[in-house]
Amino acid sequence: MKKERFLYKEQTSILIAVDCIVFGFDQNELKLLIFKREVEPLAGKWSLIGSFIKPDESINEAAQRVLSELTDLQNTYMEQLYCFGDINRDAGGRVISVAYWNLMKIDPLNDRIQVRNHTAKWVTLDKVPELVLDHKEMVSRAIQTLKERAQHQPVVFELVPEEFTLPQLLKAYEAVFQKRIDDRNFRKKILGSGLLKATDKKDKTTSRKGSFMYKLDRNTCKKLLKEGYNFEI
Amino acid sequence: MKKERFLYKEQTSILIAVDCIVFGFDQNELKLLIFKREVEPLAGKWSLIGSFIKPDESINEAAQRVLSELTDLQNTYMEQLYCFGDINRDAGGRVISVAYWNLMKIDPLNDRIQVRNHTAKWVTLDKVPELVLDHKEMVSRAIQTLKERAQHQPVVFELVPEEFTLPQLLKAYEAVFQKRIDDRNFRKKILGSGLLKATDKKDKTTSRKGSFMYKLDRNTCKKLLKEGYNFEI
DNA sequence: TCAAAAGTGTTATTACTACACCCATGT
DNA sequence: ACATGGGTGTAGTAATAACACTTTTGA
Incomplete structure (x- = not known):
């Protein structure tokens, strides 16, 4: 194989x-x-x-850097997904990619501020355009892993604000599991689990009646995790 | 590939x-x-x-090679675990390791034949000695993942022969989930699931009465996988 | 007063847990 | 005949699924 295989730079x-x-x-x-x-x-x-990793950073740090260079949100949920190592996966040469997946809340008022790189944009999952290389495969694996993770870890809470209403949380659940969820059963399970702490605040932005706000009870959460609680509804 | 592109010694x-x-x-x-x-x-x-990967093999192939160089068993269950990329994880230099985990049956009569490398040995999980580098962390992460995977995928069947008895399968379940399982409830769930096809053979090696042998029904198995069946007992 | 979202209970079904004795057989 | 492991059933409890109407309030 000839030299043009490595287009990024001289690379042995x-x-x-x-x-x-x-x-x-x-x-x-x-x-x-x-x-x-x-x-x-x-x-x-x-x-x-994405980015190539630098010699003086760990892979986790590199993923963190990629994210913070491009977005404003810190403390997003981040987890390693998979290492893609097929020999010809990158047309530019032999490149191994370690993929990570993240969860964050999009503030509808501020979504331009949150994303720094001006060529970046949000697309809905059913309208993802063609992506380069094996990125489509990365995405479908990530969706798969997200669903699995959401069954056993409280990751859905990463998608809603610190204080949230039950209808809000329900929508996040429905988005992650891609299915309709009966809202009475949802309330029963989620309130019965003890995962939520009630606040006395009401969110009136989405209805005249207003909806009570809750936050995650991190102690109960830890306890349920140990017991192998099923977070799916 | 004309000349060696991957020269360990001059790798900067x-x-x-x-x-x-x-x-x-x-x-x-x-x-x-x-x-x-x-x-x-x-x-x-x-x-x-383990091994360094060669320039002309994918990472999956490298893991496969490591395994087949060292053992005789083909077709063992293999899954990528995690990519370990801390900057100082290897005392010998900057090395990133992609870890894989495998499941296989140890034939008690043939365990020397199965493992080719004569310095290799099997150790029980509670008596793992000190391991080099971050290998201990790899092992505990693998145990964790094994338990998780066994809840949603029929991986326990990788640990028993093609045809197996219920007491055998029960022991494999107990080993994976590290807990005692009531054998009546076990039979109820596993036979009720339709996962097993009965054979008319009996295994008489472990008791005078003999125990019926079953095999996995791969069709039912696929169906249950789609439905998100819980394989834990 | 009405539109729009929030909130609330019951019943039927299904899955899970706990638990103790008889069976078949080779020696 | 007996020791060994294989096999069986029931009842109580907990989790899940299906399902429709009332409440609040700002406009």
């Missing part, structure tokens, strides 16, 4: 990259963050956000 | 390795396969089996 071995599958929830739908790839080959095509 | 950037956490079941206990590390630093210490 294997390059390592990270890519982030960033899921955002805008109180309504799950969305994916994509942006226009800046480097050749395939510059200008839609892509996940 | 980052090396990539694979390590395999191999679990074996000897009809009684879950065991871990370890061997004496052959390369410096830390040569002679107990280690997981």
Whole structure:
């Protein structure tokens, strides 16, 4: 194989990259963050956000850096997804990519502020355009893992504000599990679990009646985790 | 590939390795396969089996190679576990390791034949010795993942022969979930699920009465997987 | 007064847990 | 005949699923 196989730079071995599958929830739908790839080959095509790793950072740090360079939100949920290592997965040379997935809340008023890179945008999961390389596969694996994780870990709470209403939380559940959930059964299970602490505040932005706000009870949460609680409804 | 592109010695950037956490079941206990590390630093210490990846193989292929170089069993269950990328995880330089975990049956009559490398041995999970680098962390993460996976995928069946008895399968379940399981409830759930196809054979090696042999019904299995069946007892 | 979202209970079904004795067989 | 492991059933409890109407309030 000839030299053009390595387009990024002179490279005798294997390059390592990270890519982030960033899921955002805008109180309504799950969305994916994509942006226009800046480097050749395939510059200008839609892509996940990513970067080569630097010699002095761990892979986790690299993923963190990618995210904080592109968005404003800190403390987003982040988990390693999978290491993609097929030999010809990258047209630009032998590149191994460690993929991460993230959950964040999209503030509908501020979604331009949250995302720094101006070529980046949120797309709904059923309207993801063609993505470069094996990024589509990364996304479907991430969706899969998200659903699995949401059954056993309280990750859905990463999609709603610190204080949230039950209808809000229900929508997040429905977005993650991609199914309608009966709201009486939902209330019964979630309130019965002790996972939520009631507040006396009401959110009146979505209805005249207003809806009580709750927050996650982190102590009960830890306890339920130990017992292997099923967070699915 | 014309000339060696991956020269370990003159590598100035980052090396990539694979390590395999191999679990074996000897009809009684879950065991871990370890061997004496052959390369410096830390040569002679107990280690997981692993290797640097070659420039012309994918990461999955590398893990497969590591396993087939060391053992005789093909078709063992193999799944990627996690990519370990801390900056100082390897005393010998910047090495990223992609860990895989495997499940296999240990044939008690043939366990020397199954494992080719003569410094390799099976150890029970509660008696794992000190391991090099971050291999202990790899093992505990693998145990964790094994338990999670066994709840949603029929991986326990990888630990028993093609045709097995219910007491055998029960022991495998107990080994994986690390708990006693009531055998009447076990039979009720497993036979009620339709997962098993009865055969008319009896295994008389463990009792005078003999125990009926079953095999996995792969069609029912697929169906249950789609429905999100819970394989835990 | 009405539109729009929030909130509330019951019943039937299903899955899970706990628990103790008889069976078949080879020696 | 007996020791060994294989096999069986029931009843109480907990979780889940299906289902429709009333309440609040700002406009």
